[in-house]
Amino acid sequence: MVAPLLEMKDIDKRFGATHALEKVSLDIVPGEVHMLLGENGAGKSTLMKILAGSLRADSGKIYWNGGEIEFNRPQDAFNAGIGMVYQELALIDHLNVMENVLLGNLPRYGNSAFVNWKDAEKKARSVLAEVGLENIDVRRRLGTFNLGIRQLIEIAKTLSRNAKLIILDEPTSALTNSETETLFGIIRGLKEKGVSFIFITHKLDEAFTMGDRVTVFRDGKKIGGTKSMSETLESELITSMVGRPITEFYPKERNALADEIVLSVENFSDGKYFHDVNFTVRAGEVLGVAGLVGSGTTEIAETLYGLYRHKSGKITYMGSAFEPSKPSESLRKGIGLLTKNRKSGLLLHLPIYQNITLSNPVDFVKWKIFRKKREELEKAKYYGSQLRIAAPSYRLKSGILSGGNQQKVVISKLLCAKCKLFIMDDPTRGIDIGAKVEVYKLINELTRSKCAVILISSEMPELIGMSDRIIVARDGTIAANLDVENCTQELIMKHIAGGGKNER
Ligand SMILES: Nc1ncnc2c1ncn2[C@@H]1O[C@H](COP(=O)(O)OP(=O)(O)OP(=O)(O)O)[C@@H](O)[C@H]1O
Ligand SMILES: [Mg+2]
Helix, strand or coil: CCCCCEEEEEEEEEECCEEEEEEEEEEECCCCEEEEEECCCCCHHHHHHHHCCCCCCCEEEEEECCEEECCCCHHHHHHHCEEEECCCCCCCCCCEHHHHHCCCCCCECCCCCCECHHHHHHHHHHHHHHCCCCCCCCCCEHHHCCHHHHHHHHHHHHHCCCCCEEEEECCCCCCCHHHHHHHHHHHHHHHHCCCEEEEECCCHHHHHHHCCEEEEEECCEEEEEEEEHHHCCHHHHHHHHHCCCCCCCCCCCCCCCCCCEEEEEEEEECCCCCCCEEEEEECCCEEEEECCCCCCHHHHHHHHCCCCCCCEEEEEECCEECCCCCHHHHHHHCEEEECCCHHHHCCCCCEHHHHHHCCCCCCCEECCCEECHHHHHHHHHHHHHHCCCCCCCCCCEHHHCCHHHHHHHHHHHHHHCCCCEEEEECCCCCCCHHHHHHHHHHHHHHHHCCCEEEEECCCHHHHHHHCCEEEEEECCEEEEEEEHHHCCHHHHHHHHHCCCCCCC
């Protein structure tokens, strides 16, 4: 066997009552893509933060190129050749591309404090070219680029220090399919040059496409040994991750649909991102919405909820005319939105339970003055436990939760709001396979009680598995209305790309 590039031995880490890592070991060989899988809160990001020097382990040892090392700060790991692309990107929006790539590492004139901008530009350009961004304007402010490009810029940054190991923590959770393909191409190219990757994901198909070996974590422990990806079955991985086999991924309940129309949207336009949008959703129905990023789906959802102004169109909600004005008003009327942007849906400094009950302004207040905290806590636990939010106490701040568990809080918050119409924009992004099934069961519960659900998703199997009807958005309008019975991924793709004819 090849000598390992990295060995982490018996790493242990506690956060108060949470034993986040229990004597975990991991080794990485040169030029491999090592998949790190596991449920939300399993400890994946924690182990990677320890490796990247942004967290200290309580005990355990790290060997790099055969020698024992200790990183006290991120810069140490970075200098040694370990680059990390965090789950929540860490670049600085108001700096330009070049400054971000070379952050903390700008070339100077000799020993002086003066930056050699000419060298800086040359160096930035050469690493950006390695990730396919040779034509990017290095002086443009980072905040003006989309997530896909920013992800690639993060990787370029790790390359500026000749990284031998790059950690990617759920790199594709916010990327489009084509951006994902670009990223995969770049990973393959760097791998050829001997760079190793640790790749964290909740998407199993990515593990099989990209992984050479795989390690699974559950509850802070390594489950089984590291395995070669080619000798591993999907069902084995799922059982290791979740602790039980999953046989039904989409437990959709198909009820006879009521005639009652909850929402009807006619000729809805905002004059910018979408135009002439028409659709209806009935009580008890899940209306799936497919479309690429930029097709207008997110803008339609957010405008309906009252986050932005529309220009024209007629909206009828529960039989009466409805003018979206502001989110609090929509919520009061029973329209809830799960935003795509997880961070904006969560107040990280507030306790978990208060985040969950936040959107329900009536149930937890007595005489408009006193908060019924005990009831809030009970209700929060009800939704939280169904989605298995991993937290020692719901009184703790939401900020301590793992990425996927934060998303579960946002979903619980929406469910707690007792709406009639639920608009969900990519609800299962970043959450593990087991919890996805629980989200689907909760959607069943909603439709059983005659609520309507608009499910916007980039995952086609999810749309086909959970919708009653699917509409496809393209170029800011609804391009197709598909019957789910005969719907295939190919058919949706065809309409997304503009090749299909309307099946209505
Ligand atoms: N700063 C912190 N304070 C307290 N607890 C923490 C802190 N950071 C992480 N934890 C806890 O440690 C556990 C592991 O979290 P971690 O972020 O490593 O999970 P993960 O495997 O990356 O999950 P996900 O797939 O959701 O990103 C979780 O229970 C989390 O709540
Ligand atoms: Mg994580």
